[in-house]
Amino acid sequence: MSEITITAQANGPLEVDGACTVLNSSGEVVKEGNKVYLCRCGHSANKPMCDGSHKREGFVAP
Ligand code: FES
Numbered sequence: 883m884s885e886i887t888i889t890a891q892a893n894g895p896l897e898v899d900g901a902c903t904v905l906n907s908s909g910e911v912v913k914e915g916n917k918v919y920l921c922r923c924g925h926s927a928n929k930p931m932c933d934g935s936h937k938r939e940g941f942v943a944p
Pocket of ligand 1: 894895922934
């Protein structure tokens with residue numbers, strides 16, 4: 883079994899490091915890879931993936 887590490891980036895997305903598959907609510911594959919970035923600011927137009935909008939929106943993590 884492989885392991886993944888999830889790290890909250892400073893004022894940015896969650897970095898998922900390790901082999902993983904991201905599914906949408908219908909169970910369809912959104913992304914597969916060894917490193918993905920998940921939005922945690924709520925502004926991405928490509929949820930659940932980060933699209934960089936956190937920078938434009940000035941997201942500040944609590
Ligand atoms: S964290 Fe990057 S777009 Fe939301």
